[in-house]
Amino acid sequence: MKTFLITFLVFVVLYKMLNGLIFRSVNEKVNQRMKDQMRNQQQPKQEGEITIEQTNTSKNKNRNNDDGEYVDYEEVK
DSSP, X not given: OHHHHHHHHHHHXXXXXXXXXXXXXXXXXHHHHHHXXXXXXXXXXXXXXXXXXXXXXXXXXXXXXXXXXXXXXOOOO
């Protein structure tokens, strides 16, 4: 019983330590990403400057461009 209790306590302590380290590293990555985004948003842009932001769209999207034929509309009275 005594060895079980000691083993259990060792595992609990190790779990708390590893959980703290993992949480800290993930938290630092998220904070750094947020800082980068804020820095990019706060940079003043010069007049006439153009920025292009690309989205994660697939170039191989299957699009069906069969919209039919365009016919001019002419109103008849």
